[in-house]
Amino acid sequence: MPSRRSIALIVLFWLATTTFVAYRDLWPVLFASGPPPVAIDLADEAAQTVPVRWTIHFSGQKRPGKLITQMKYVEADDSFAFTNRYTELRYESAGVVVAVPELISVVRVTRSGDLREQKVDGKLELFLGDLPLGDASAKIVGRVVDGQLATTAEATYTILGLTPQRLTRTLEPVPVPRGQPLNPLQAVNRITDLRPGRRWVVHESDPLKEIVRTLTSEFGFKLPDEKRDRLFGEVLAGQQMLEWDHQSVSCWVIEYRREELVARTWVRASDGKVLKQEAFQKGEMLTLVRDP
Secondary structure, three states: OOOHHHHHHHHHHHHHHHHHHHOOOOOOEEEEOOOOOOEOOHHHHHOOOOOEEEEEEEOOOOOOEEEEEEEEEEHHHOEEEEEEEEEEEEEEEOOEEEEEEEEEEEEEEEOOOOEEEEEEEEEEEEEEOOEEEEEEEEEEEEEEEOOEEEEEEEEEEEEOOOOOEEEEEEOOOEEOOOOOOOOOOOOOOEOEOOOOOOEEEEEEEOHHHHHHHHHHHOOOOOOOOOOOOOEEEEEOOOOEEEEEOOEEEEEEEEEEEOOOEEEEEEEEOOOOEEEEEEEEEOOEEEEEEEOO
16 A cells, blocks of 8 residues: 555645646636626527537647537536536646646536536546656546535546555535636637626635645645735727637737736637637746637
8 A cells, every 4th residue: 555645646646737727727716796797608608519629738838738618508407517628638847747638627507607516537647757657547526515515536546556546535515606607717619798898806716726725634735825816807998819710800808817917818809709718827828729
């Protein structure tokens, strides 16, 4: 049986990967105050029969990853499931490589937009240079019960070729506010109701971070407390031109700022289709570009 520190290593590199995905997918769940800033039409998203394909570029990474997004209507309980399927992800830092052959995240919401379920399921491999360190498959499932996100985490992992091990944890529930949790930073098909100059305060609720904090604390690691300034979203006053599919396209641009620029969304003015997403964190930049 591997030591607790070995188990912690495999858990931490799995969490690092889910956090990396959460950075552009589940980070964070956003709820706006004041007038509805933007609208994600659930029925419109679910009516799209053809999945939307994206190319992922991460600063410093040589090979782009792929993303397929689609929302489907769940007739059984009149809800909507928004699915992100990531493939060919590869993250490198200080000689350590995390490769993700496939990772699927699902956010399920009611017709009114309230969060009901959040899942992450995938596989990864860890390397130090060319030396394989381990691999893992894991599934994190959170369901909202009485306003609390109750979560279970399961992982099967192998370290340095040793016998595969299994880890299962049931985590303390974390509160989830009511409201549409489909983050406008997500790679959705369309965003409507954009008006130049509209500005709003964004309230951040990040249950995934609480899950990460709980798991890491079980292995003697404490994440530092993080204090953030308020986040503001704003539709810029004028349309801007974006080079996409070998042509210049007029777009509305949504910027999210604290003191610094946090993220940017490019929305085609003619039909509301999202063409590009940009996110900035600790000197790194991640870009999602819609495939033509």
